[in-house]
Amino acid sequence: MARLQLRNLEKDYGGFKAVHGINLEVADGEFMVLVGPSGCAKSTTLRMIAGLERVTGGEIRIGDSLVNDKAPGERGIAMVFQNYALYPHMKVRKNLSFGLRLKRRPKEEIEQATHDVSNILEIGDYLERLPKQLSGGQAQRVAVGRALIKKPQVFLFDEPLSNLDAKLRASMRVRITDLHKQLKADGLQSTVVYVTHDQTEAMTMGDRICVMKEGRIMQVADPVKLYNRPANAFVAGFIGSPEMNLIDSKLDGRSLKIGGKVLELDDEMLSRLQPRGTDVTLGVRPQHFAVVGVDVANALDGRVSHVEFMGHEVYLYIRVEGQQVIAVVPANHYDRGKINGDAIRLAPQAGSAHLFDRASGENISLSNQA
Incomplete structure (x- = not known):
């Protein structure tokens, strides 16, 4: 079994604590993504799992074994790095x-394993090439193949696609997730821990996502739950593109005051609200703002300051009571030349808004929400 457990895991660099006692369990065969901004300690956590960084406190268990003091080669892991880390003087076959x-496996076993892995990753035509003769995508597939051929208990990926262009990143996302599904279907070890700062990668690849900030776990959930039920304002602002609008507000009974404007909270919002104080943050995703007419009373007035045409949709940057919000609207509904500078009215779609306690950042509008 290739279950991975982190128990109260800590990392201290001589007075600077990078990882603050995190707890995380990755199930056998699960694709877990660690995501967060630069400096949140996601790569440090991965390197501790790999044995490349010493654990300051807590435990790492792979399967039923405590691996804190085991060398990397004894942990049953294989790691794919950002820079591929291929041996430049060796052809792909030898890489x-x-x-x-190194393990002195029989020649026939090595040849069969190389053949099988090269077929799975479609790199059979490159076996006699040197790394310098490969494109970025080809080199990354070789790096994945080198990990796959070891048949590890856990695969570790440290931002493996960050050096590729956008088109290659998209295709490699599909290849890696398809490979994971294939390994699971074949009954092979397929537990994956994947580190990225790209929330698109996280949302499209992970069975579950662990969102980190400053060495702490903010939320662990599947992509749908993270998007629809963020536990706090940090997760809400980090997950989603464009990011969620976070608008400083004051809670007053059934009303929400935003500058000089007032929004009345509907019964659905009130039914799931657990207020902690009056200072709150209204969260609305750009896709959940509806542009409404003057006949709609419960709406926010603003003025468009900037427009971005994205093809099938338009991003509207709007000033509302001194704060900037973004609304995403279908491109065929709007004439770009007539929007910039125009007054506009926005209303959150029913059931789409969140309220966060401004002091703690906690989502206080999740109670009774499915």
């Missing part, structure tokens, strides 16, 4: 088989 040759 793939190097780990098996």
Whole structure:
């Protein structure tokens, strides 16, 4: 079994605490993504799992084994790095088989494993090439193949796509997730921990996502729950593109005051609200703002300051009571030349808004929400 457990895991660099006692369990065969901004300690956490960083406190268990003091080669892991880390003087065939040759596996086993892995990743035509003769996408597939051929208990990926262009990143996302599904279907070890700062990668690849900030876990959930039920304002602002609008507000009974404007909270919002104080943050995703007419009373007035045409949709940047919000609208509904500078009215779609306690950042509008 390839379950991974982190129990009260800590990392201290001589007075600077990078990881603050995190707890995380990755199920056998799960694709877990660690995501967060630069400096949140996601790569440090991965390197501790790999044995490349010493654990200051807590435990790392792979399967039923405590691996804190085990060398990287004894942990049953394989790691794919951001910079591929291929041996430049070895052809692809030898790069793939190097780990098996170190273990002095039989020649026939090495040849069969190399053949199988190269077929899975469609790199059979590159086996006699040197790394310098490969494109970025080809080199990354070789790096994945070198990890796959070891048949590890846990695969570790440290921002493996960040050096690729946008088109290659998209295709490699599909390849890696398809590979994970194939390994699971074949009954092979397929537990993955994948580190990225790109929330698009996280949302499209992970079975579950662990959102980190400053060495702490903010929320662990599947992509749908993270998007629809963020536990706090940090997760709400980090997950989603464009990011969620977070608008400083004051709660007053059934009303929400935003500058000189007032929004009345509907019964649905009130039914799931657990107020902690009057200073709150209204969260509305750009896609959940409806542009409404003057006949709609419960709406916010603003003025468009900037327009971005994105093809099938338009991003409207709007000043509302001194704060900037973004609304995403279908492109075929609006004439770009007539929007900029125009007055506009926005209303949150029913059931789409969140309220966060401004002091703690906690989402206080999740009670009774499915």
